[in-house]
Amino acid sequence: MARIFSIMSGKGGVGKSTLAASLARYFAGRGMRTVLIDGDIGLRCADLMLDVQDRVVYDLGDVKEQLCPTEQALIRPTGVENLFLLAAPQMMRPSDIKAKEMNKLIAQLSADHDIILLDAPAGIGRGLKNLLGADSTPVIVATPDDVSLRDAEKTAMLLQEKGEMHPLLVLNRVNRKLIKKGEMLPPDRIAMSLDMPLTGVIEESPAVYRALLQHKCALECEDEKIRQAIENIASRLLGADTPLPVYKTPARRFFRFGGVKA
C-alpha cells in the first residue's frame, strides 16, 4: 500500500506544484516508487518542472476515458529512477473527473507504488472535492499573507466537513528578514492561529524561480537551504521528528493576523 499525499491550497500560485514535484523527486531519489499525479486539470505544469513536457502522450484524462492502460500514461523523467508522472489533461475541466474514478485510479497505483503525490488544483471547488476522494493526507501550502492564510483556513474547513481529514501546513516564501523586522508573522504563530500542524517552512529564494526557468524543480535548485527544507518536509511526512526552523522576532510585536493581534 502506498502513502498518499494531496498537496493543495486555497489560493493559486503559492508553491503547490513546486513542492509536489520536489517531494516526488526526493522520494524517488530515496528509492521509493513514486507517482506524481498532476491534478491541476486544464493547467498542466508538473511536466515542465520534471522536464518531460515533450514526452506527454497520454494523460490523466486518457486514463479516465480508458483510452490507454494507466501504465502507458506514466512518464519516467530521464535519468531519475522510480519516478512516474501522470500529466494533467489540458482540455478538461476539474469537475470532469469524478471522486469514484480518482479513488479507483489511486487504488490501482497504490498496489505497486510506495508514494502517490497529488498536485491538486487551487481553491475549494468541485474539482478539488472530487480529486480528494482517496484516502490521502492533505498538505495545505500557504504563503504568510492574510489572503493566502484566509484561503488556507477555508480549505481546511472544507476538508474537515468532508470527514476525518486533518490537513498539515507548509508555509512557503517565508522571509527571515521581514520576520525579524516584525513585518511578517513567524511560521509557528501562523500555524497556531490556523490550528494546523506545521510540517514545513520554505523560505523565499530567487533560486526556486531560476530552477523553474530551467525546467527543474526546487529540489534541484542551487540554494542549499531550499533543498534542505524540502528534504525535511519529506522526512516529516514519513513520520520523522525533524526540528522546524526557529525565527527571531522583534521584542515588541505589532503583528496582526485576520484582524486579531497575534
Ligand SMILES: Nc1ncnc2c1ncn2[C@@H]1O[C@H](COP(=O)(O)OP(=O)(O)O)[C@@H](O)[C@H]1O
Ligand atoms: N520559495 C519560493 N521562492 C521563490 N519563488 C517561489 C517559491 N516557491 C514558489 N515560487 C515561484 O512561485 C511561482 C508559483 O509556484 P507554483 O508551484 O507554480 O504554485 P502553485 O502550484 O501553487 O500555483 C513559480 O514561479 C515558482 O517558481
Ligand SMILES: [Mg+2]
Ligand atoms: Mg500548480
